[in-house]
Structure formats: structure tokens, C-alpha cells
Amino acid sequence: MFINFFFNLKARGVPVSLHEWITLHHALALNLNDCSLTNFYHMARSILVKNEIFYDRYDIAFLDTFGGIETTDEMLEEILAGLKKVKELKLTEEEKRQIEQLNLDEVLRNFEEQLKQGHYKNHVGGNKAIGTGGRSTQGAWGYNPAGIRIGQGESRHRRAVQIAEKRTFRNYSSDVTLDTRQMRVALSHLRSLLPMGQGEKLDLKQTIDRTCKNAGEIELVWETKEKKSAKVMLLMDVGGSMTPFSELVERLFSAAAGQISRFKHYYFHNCFYQDLWTDMERNQSVSTMEVIKSEDSDYKVIIVGDAEMAPSELTWVNGAIDYWYHNDTPGIVWMQRFKEKFKDTIWLNPLPKRTWDYVHSIRMIRDVFPMFELTLDGLDEGVKYLMTGKCELYNR
Amino acid sequence: MNYFKGTDDYVLSKELRDNVNVSIALGRPLIVKGEPGTGKTLLAHSIAKGLGKKFIVWNIKSTTKAQEGLYVYDTVQRLNDARFGDNDVSDIKRYIKLGKLGEAFASDEQVVLLIDEIDKADIEFPNDLLNELDEMSFYIPETKETIKAKTRPIVIITSNSEKELPDPFLRRCIFHYIEFPTQELMEEIVHVHFPDIEKKLLREALKKFYWIREFDMLRKKPSTSELIDWLQALIISGISAKDIEKEIPFLGTLLKKKEDIDIVEKSGKSHYAYNTSMRTRDVY
Incomplete structure (x- = not known):
């Protein structure tokens, strides 16, 4: 049933509304798809799916619904082509009636016989054997309502299904790792939920003042309201096991720097202790205690790291991975302190969730910070958590 | 019945053309999204030209308000006029100025309206236009007038996906994502711009161009408009196809970021250029 397509889309997580489904029926009623499954594929996608990240899921749902479908796609074209082929064959009314009288069983029996005799070679015209344009009951484009259609070369009607099968948009799907553009969109949520408060406001007092000075000629004075934006702190794990992800993290960094006006970033290796580095080579540092004390607690903190380390790095005094580094307080305590100060903190992990x-060590850190995958879905969820305090996985 | 067939100076895929016609037939706005430089804005120009309609552009900025598109009531002018008694101030109609959307509705003939880069505006902007785009009409309380479109304008909306658009708004639109052109389609597009470009040069340039686009590490991938600029530079300086094979001249026209240029130059010199794992995200 056609409605299954709707439920299939829903089941794959494509947000389709009834509104759009009805629009599709309007379009079908107007025959905008020209009786073609390929056109239907594109038309339905343009009406039902409003974001390219769902194109892949649409493809899957389409395959599910129409995968095994036998249609007469481009029927018109085919009939026209067929008509061209039979134009030599002119039958009288009586002959046509005779042909119509043949029943299907007979036709099938005849076909089997012909097959056995090996008649089905290239054959045009004629009354008995298989071929094209003839009056026989077998073969393509012939005149016989009870005929069997065989071997017309590559069938064209499965094109739409093939397009869906290709799944060109897999890379746009939201559960693969991100590129900068996608990250920027995800991070923009950090901004969008705040009152932007931009635009102009009439400064009434100044306006009256100036107008008076101008001897009554009206002069308007506008004041610009300040833009409010999110304060974001990014802590990134560099070095060691994070090296393979450094490109990815760098993208996140450049997306964040471009998207957020008040933006602080620090670096650490595996776990952070009393110092946070301000450069990637870890030469310059600030005191973690200082950061916790001096920064406002409404910072949204995003920590990026694979959280993969020896448990001792979290729990031991002097447990830091770098031999030259001594920490009096175990890493996990620093993390808890951080969490106490900055309530809105998430941990993004480039490792797959499974x-x-x-x-x-990941399990231990997850007890402190809510952890999300560094994918578009994960980032979305994480940002949602930062802004509202709740999401599907965690509830503060 | 309007049927858009495309124009000579704008090459588009069959799917996009069909979607334009679906949007015209259903009378719903068409949202066009895609990488920068894939010709989203030019599409609207081409539709207006192809159908022979009047063309109205509404460029959206970050400060644009939905109301501005409908009409502006120029109270200051009225106040000034009242002060000096220059004009008849009792006629409010004189001070109502229709915006771009209002203009499109008030027009006697069907027009093509382009709302360019809608994602630049505030997040609430599209929601403020829901009813107006649905009904294609709005009410001006000051003059007690209703502006209603005689024929529904053909509305094309472009978005660079800087912000996501609200769902209720999207529900009312037809959506098309412009994929990056394939090499064959790109050859056609280039031919529109440079009708007599040397075949060998074009083939070689496109090969390099798509090679560069394969780099996943790039901050900003070169797009069609950058390719056109690059080809222009190649033609003017008379570089032959052979030279492109060896190195990429004028890399700066294709890539606009220092980091990107470094990546491409580095990989061009070493054997890594042929190691796809260095270039794609499969490495993760």
C-alpha cells in the first residue's frame, strides 16, 4: 500500500508531516511526476524531505517500499516506441478478434513448444515464432493481448530504485563524522537559542534633546542594543591517542571560533590537572584553579577527548602520563571541581559509542560528565543539553 | 500553464528543473540549498528570464525584519510633513511603502520573487512570514487595506544553511538540494561561460579541479564560481594543458585559505597524492 511509504519514512526517522504527505497527493493528482517512478522519486523527495541529511534515510525507505516494484515506468515512451515497431503490421478487425480469442493457457503451451524447438532467435514479423512486430503470441511489441513479453533488453523502469540503491547522500547523513560546515550548523544552536536582541531602538531622550536643539526639526537618535551571545569554553585533548582525530578536532575548533564571539580554548593531554595549556605545543599554561575561580559559571564548556587512558591517570597523585609532570591532586578530582563550577559541561568523544x-577510564569520566559522540547527531544532542539542561540521554 | 524549460545561459539538472515546475504548479515556494557557488541565486534569474516574468529580488541581511518585506509606514516623513505642512498628511496611504514581498503581491502580473539567503536573518524571520506566504496576502491596519496577490508569485528562496530553518516553514515549501555538478554537467556549464575553450585544457583543468575537491581536509572546497575564475585566468595567461598536468598554476584563485593551499601543495609534491587514505576521512 502506498501509505506504507509514509510510515516507512517515519520509521527511518525522516520527519514527515501529514501536511507534506497531502501536498504530495496534490502533486500526484496533477500528475506532476509524469507517470514515472524516477520523477516520482525526485518529486516526493523535494516535497517530503527538507534537509539533505535525511536524503540517505529517504533512499532506504524508498528502497524498502518500492524496491521490488514492477511498474510501467515511462509507459508512454514505451508504448510509443512499441507502436513504431508494429506499424508494418496491419490487421483486419476479424483477425484481431481471432487473436483475442486465444486463451492464456494455450498461449503458454504454445510458448513452451516454441522454446523447445529453439525458435526464439532474432525474428521479425511472422505468425508463429517469437520475435518483434509479429502476430505471434510471444515476443515483444507484437499485437496480441494475451501475449508473453520476453527479453526486451535492459528494463528501464527500475531506474528510480537504482538511484536510491546508490545512496549517494550517505555522506550527508547525520551519523557520520562531520565536516566544518555541518559543525558550524550544529554549533549555531549555541547561539540561536539565546535572545539575539539585535537591531535598533529609538533613544527617546536623546531624540527630544536633539529636536529641541534643532529648533523643532525632528531628528531621530537610534541606539543599538548589545548582542548577547553564548560564552563557550573548549578544552581539547591533544597528543597521544588523539593524534588520528586532530584534523577532526581542528575542524571543530575552527567552526567554533567562527561561530561564537566569546570563545576560550585550552589544551590538555589525556586528563587535565592543575594547569591548562593555552597552546597546542603545551608551552604556555594557566592555572586550572584560576580558571575555575575567575571565569563566570555560565560558560558552556565543551571538552573534546577520547578519554582513553590508564585509570591511574585519573585516580593517582602524580598519575599524569607525562613523566615530568607532577600533580598533587588526582585528575578525577579536578574534573569534579570543574563540573561543580561549570554546570553546563559536556564531553565529546570521537570514538564510536559502541x-x-x-x-x-571512559566509564569513569562518563560518571562525571555527560558524554556525546563527536558526530552531527551527538553534537546536536550535546548542544541541546548545554542549552536546555536536558536531552534524550541525560537529564539534569 | 507555466512550464520552465531552462535557459541557454544556465545549465541545470533535470531533477532541479522538475522541482521548479512542481513548485510552480503547486504554488509553493521552492527552497534551494547547496554549497556556495552552485548557482542558487542564478536559478531565480534564469526562471524569470525563461518564463518572461518580472523579477523581484529581496536580499536578506542579518538585520532584515519580516515586516520590511511587506510594507513600511514612514511615520517620520509624515511627522515632518505635518510640521511644515508640505503635503496632505491625512492621507496615510502616501506614507505606506510596500516592501519587496508587498510589491510582488500587488503586481498585476505574475512575478518571480527571489528571497536571497534567508538563513542570514534572525531565526524567527521565516516564521513571521508563514501566513503571508501561505495565503499570499497581508493586511495593513493603518489603511485598513488587504494586499492580496492576484496570481501567486513564483517564490524562490535560497539558503546557505548557516542556520536551520524552522519546521513549520519548511513544511510549506518544496525543497531542493543542489548537488555538486558531475564532471559532465560541469563541462556543459563551463561551455556556457567559455564557448570556445580548448577541449584538452578543459579536460585537464577539470581533472585537477575534481582532484582538489576530493581532499576532505579542506576548509573551503572550491566551487563552480572559483573554477570559472580559474579557467579565466588560465585562458588569459595562455597556459597550455601540458602545464596544468605538471603543476597547478594560480592555486590562489581556487583556494582562499592559506591552510588549504598548504595541504594541496604538500600532497602534490609527495607520493601521498596518490594515497587516497591521506585525502579522505576514511582514515578515522
Whole structure:
């Protein structure tokens, strides 16, 4: 049933509304798809799907619904082509009636016989064997309502299904790792939920003042309201096991720097202790205690790291991975302090979620910070959590 | 019945053309999204030209308000006129100035309206236009007038996806995502701009161009408009196809960021250029 397509889309997580579904029926009623499944594929997509990240899921739903479909796609074209082929064959009314009288069983029996005799070679015209343009009951484009259609070369009607099968938009799907543009969109939520308060406001007092000075000629004075934006702090794990992800993290960084006006960033290796580095080479540092004390608690903190380390790095005094570094306080305590000060903190992990349970240190850190995958979905969820305090996975 | 067939100076895919016609037939706005430089804005120009309609552009800025598109009531002018008694101030109609959307509605003939870069505006902007775009009419309380479109204008909306658009707004639109042109389509597009470009040069340039686009690490991938600029530079300086094979001249016209240029130049010199794992995100 056609409605299954709707439910299939829903099941794949494509947000389709009834409104759009009805629009599609309007379009079908106007025959805007020209009786073609390929056109239908594109038309339905343009009406039902409003974001390219869902194109891949649309493809899957389309395959599911129409995968095995037998249609007469481009029927008109085919009939016209067929008509061209039979134009030599002119039958009298009586002959046509005779042909119509043949029943299907007979036709099938005849076909099997012909097949056995090996008649089905290239054959044009004629009354008995298989071929094109003839009056026989077998073959393509012939005149016989009870005929069997065989071997017309590559069938064209499956084109739409093939397009869907290709799944060209897999890369746009939201659960693959991100590129900068996608990250920017995800991070823009950090901004969008705040009152932007831009635009102009009439400064009434100044206006009256100036107008008086101008001897009554009206002069308007506008004041610009200040833009409010999110304060974001980004803490990034560099070095060691994070090296393969450094490109990805760098993209996140450049997206964030472009998107957020008040933006602070620090670096650490595996776990942070009393110092936070301000450069990637870890030469310059600030005191973590200083950051916790001096910064406003309404900062949204995003920590990026794979959280993969020896448990001792979290729990031991002097447990830091760098031999030259001594910490009096275990890393996990620093993390808890951070969490106490900055309530809105999330941890983004580039490792796939299914691996998290196998790493002890990840489990420990997840007890402190809500952890999200560094994918578009994860980033979306994480930002939602930062802004509203709740999301599907965590509830503060 | 309007049927858009495309124009000579704008090459578009069949799907996009069909979607334009679906949007015209259903009388719903068409949202066009895609990488920068894929010709979103030019599409609207081409539709207006192809159908022979009047063309109205509404460029959206970050400060644009929905109301401005409908009409502006120039109270200051009225106040000034009242002060000096220059004009008849009792006629409010004189001080109502229709915006771009209002203009499109008030027009006697069907027009093509382009709302360019709608994602630049405030997040609430599209929501403020919901009813107006649905009904294609709005009410001016000052003059107790209703401006209603005689024929629904053909509305094309472009978005660079800087912000996501609200769902209720999207529900009322037809959506098309312009994919990056394939090499064949790109050859056609280039031919529109440079009708007598040397075949070998074009083939070689496109090969390099798509090679560069394969780099996943790029901050900003070169787009069609950058390719056109690059080809222009190549033609003017008379560089032959052979030279492009060896190195990429005028890389700066294709890539606008220092980091991107470094990546391409580095990989061009070493054997990594042929190691796809260096160039794609599969490495993760």
C-alpha cells in the first residue's frame, strides 16, 4: 500500500508531516511526476524531505517500499516506441478478434513448444515464432493481448530504485563524522537559542534633546542594543591517542571560533590537572584553579577527548602520563571541581559509542560528565543539553 | 500553464528543473540549498528570464525584519510633513511603502520573487512570514487595506544553511538540494561561460579541479564560481594543458585559505597524492 511509504519514512526517522504527505497527493493528482517512478522519486523527495541529511534515510525507505516494484515506468515512451515497431503490421478487425480469442493457457503451451524447438532467435514479423512486430503470441511489441513479453533488453523502469540503491547522500547523513560546515550548523544552536536582541531602538531622550536643539526639526537618535551571545569554553585533548582525530578536532575548533564571539580554548593531554595549556605545543599554561575561580559559571564548556587512558591517570597523585609532570591532586578530582563550577559541561568523544563500555577510564569520566559522540547527531544532542539542561540521554 | 524549460545561459539538472515546475504548479515556494557557488541565486534569474516574468529580488541581511518585506509606514516623513505642512498628511496611504514581498503581491502580473539567503536573518524571520506566504496576502491596519496577490508569485528562496530553518516553514515549501555538478554537467556549464575553450585544457583543468575537491581536509572546497575564475585566468595567461598536468598554476584563485593551499601543495609534491587514505576521512 502506498501509505506504507509514509510510515516507512517515519520509521527511518525522516520527519514527515501529514501536511507534506497531502501536498504530495496534490502533486500526484496533477500528475506532476509524469507517470514515472524516477520523477516520482525526485518529486516526493523535494516535497517530503527538507534537509539533505535525511536524503540517505529517504533512499532506504524508498528502497524498502518500492524496491521490488514492477511498474510501467515511462509507459508512454514505451508504448510509443512499441507502436513504431508494429506499424508494418496491419490487421483486419476479424483477425484481431481471432487473436483475442486465444486463451492464456494455450498461449503458454504454445510458448513452451516454441522454446523447445529453439525458435526464439532474432525474428521479425511472422505468425508463429517469437520475435518483434509479429502476430505471434510471444515476443515483444507484437499485437496480441494475451501475449508473453520476453527479453526486451535492459528494463528501464527500475531506474528510480537504482538511484536510491546508490545512496549517494550517505555522506550527508547525520551519523557520520562531520565536516566544518555541518559543525558550524550544529554549533549555531549555541547561539540561536539565546535572545539575539539585535537591531535598533529609538533613544527617546536623546531624540527630544536633539529636536529641541534643532529648533523643532525632528531628528531621530537610534541606539543599538548589545548582542548577547553564548560564552563557550573548549578544552581539547591533544597528543597521544588523539593524534588520528586532530584534523577532526581542528575542524571543530575552527567552526567554533567562527561561530561564537566569546570563545576560550585550552589544551590538555589525556586528563587535565592543575594547569591548562593555552597552546597546542603545551608551552604556555594557566592555572586550572584560576580558571575555575575567575571565569563566570555560565560558560558552556565543551571538552573534546577520547578519554582513553590508564585509570591511574585519573585516580593517582602524580598519575599524569607525562613523566615530568607532577600533580598533587588526582585528575578525577579536578574534573569534579570543574563540573561543580561549570554546570553546563559536556564531553565529546570521537570514538564510536559502541566502544565506550570497554574502556574503564571512559566509564569513569562518563560518571562525571555527560558524554556525546563527536558526530552531527551527538553534537546536536550535546548542544541541546548545554542549552536546555536536558536531552534524550541525560537529564539534569 | 507555466512550464520552465531552462535557459541557454544556465545549465541545470533535470531533477532541479522538475522541482521548479512542481513548485510552480503547486504554488509553493521552492527552497534551494547547496554549497556556495552552485548557482542558487542564478536559478531565480534564469526562471524569470525563461518564463518572461518580472523579477523581484529581496536580499536578506542579518538585520532584515519580516515586516520590511511587506510594507513600511514612514511615520517620520509624515511627522515632518505635518510640521511644515508640505503635503496632505491625512492621507496615510502616501506614507505606506510596500516592501519587496508587498510589491510582488500587488503586481498585476505574475512575478518571480527571489528571497536571497534567508538563513542570514534572525531565526524567527521565516516564521513571521508563514501566513503571508501561505495565503499570499497581508493586511495593513493603518489603511485598513488587504494586499492580496492576484496570481501567486513564483517564490524562490535560497539558503546557505548557516542556520536551520524552522519546521513549520519548511513544511510549506518544496525543497531542493543542489548537488555538486558531475564532471559532465560541469563541462556543459563551463561551455556556457567559455564557448570556445580548448577541449584538452578543459579536460585537464577539470581533472585537477575534481582532484582538489576530493581532499576532505579542506576548509573551503572550491566551487563552480572559483573554477570559472580559474579557467579565466588560465585562458588569459595562455597556459597550455601540458602545464596544468605538471603543476597547478594560480592555486590562489581556487583556494582562499592559506591552510588549504598548504595541504594541496604538500600532497602534490609527495607520493601521498596518490594515497587516497591521506585525502579522505576514511582514515578515522
